[in-house]
Amino acid sequence: MQGIRQAPQKTSSARERRGLQLPQLLDHRYQLHHQIGQNRIGLLYAATDENGRGAVLLEYFPVDFCYRDPMTQDIFVYTAFQKVFNTGLSILRHEVADRQNNDLPEYLAISGSFWQHQTEYVVISNQDTMPLTEVSLDARMLMNFIDLVCQLQEQDIYPFILEPATVWQHPDGQIALLGFDRLQMALLAAFPDYDRIGSQYLAPELLGFSYAIGSWTTVYTLGIWLKTCRTELPKNIILRAIEPLPSNRIGDAATLRTLLREPHLLRSFKQHTKFRPSDWIRWLLLIMSFGILATIMILILL
Known part of the structure; x- marks a missing residue:
């Protein structure tokens, strides 16, 4: 090297x-x-x-x-x-x-x-391309962004890390992604600290390292990203932009609409689905307890 x-x-x-x-x-x-x-x-x-x-x-x-x-x-x-x-x-x-x-x-x-x-x-190389953190997000940009995610999903590409610094706008209003998802995933796996940069934008299965990446992963990540847009776009504009999406274009579109209507669901779902080593220990102890109890009952019956 x-x-x-x-x-x-x-x-x-x-x-x-x-x-x-x-x-x-x-x-x-x-x-x-x-x-x-x-x-x-x-x-x-x-x-x-x-x-x-x-x-x-x-x-x-x-x-x-x-x-x-x-x-x-x-x-x-x-x-x-x-x-x-x-x-x-x-x-x-x-x-x-x-x-x-x-x-x-x-x-x-x-x-x-x-x-x-x-x-x-x-x-x-594009002097006029700027991250969406540097521009004011409007309804047209939002529709272009959702359409971009749908196009990728139709190619079986699931952008699972959509941080503000990774979503960019071209001069004509079209949206493009920074990418490097493979690298981001490798760094995340090597240092799984939930409080590090960008962790709040990751779906629970990524924080749990199940690697079961699919349409739901993008739905969750997009939901988190759109939730951050509410400071600039009214809630009804976001929901109206998502409403025409059929479920087969972006995973479970109905679930995304529900999550956006009830933002606390995003937070609570993420908190309860994080992977913790203690969860494995708890399940192991529970299984062992049932095993010991079953053994005792068999011995009593004999």
Whole structure:
């Protein structure tokens, strides 16, 4: 693996989780302007290339496993997570190659990647594309977003991580996804902390690591995402946008409508379906108790 340095065990601070100290020239081509998002993979920056064209850079910086040297800006990996970091880097490079070789209009176009500051930077080239966290969501965007999710499901693609920083809008109003779901899932499995970045957008089966990903997973994730939109869109607009969806297009559309009408159901369902090791112990003790009780009764009858 390319020149990754190890760091001793330590607890990351808020200062170490910050992005690069801007402005900075990367790869002698890209000038960073400001940070526009963060997810489990890393940080997103608005940038321009040497010709003044706009671009977005994704910095592979999973803060659960790394910290940044404030002087050199280099990324250091906690020793215990070196293997996880390397595995994630390999997955990231494979996903970048797949996206470059396959034209997927539902996802943001990728120009390439380069190595700097002991980590990988992915170049997403579209100066006018912005994450929905940076724009005001309206009813038309919402319909485009739902239609995008439906199109993916018809191809048996289930976008199960829909964080605000992963959903983007093109200048014509069309919606595209940042993607990298395989990498996000690998990082989640390696560090299953429910309070980490983006965990509140994950369906219960992902937090429980059942890996039974399907239409229901997308329904739940979309429900959570739409619930966060209520600060900008009235509830009746969201429900009206979902109403025409047939159940075979987006899993159980009726369930999604119910969850959106009763937002507390999303919260309570998620809380009661998280995987905890204590749940396995509780079930094991219960089975053992029944076994002991049955043995005693058989002995008495004999």
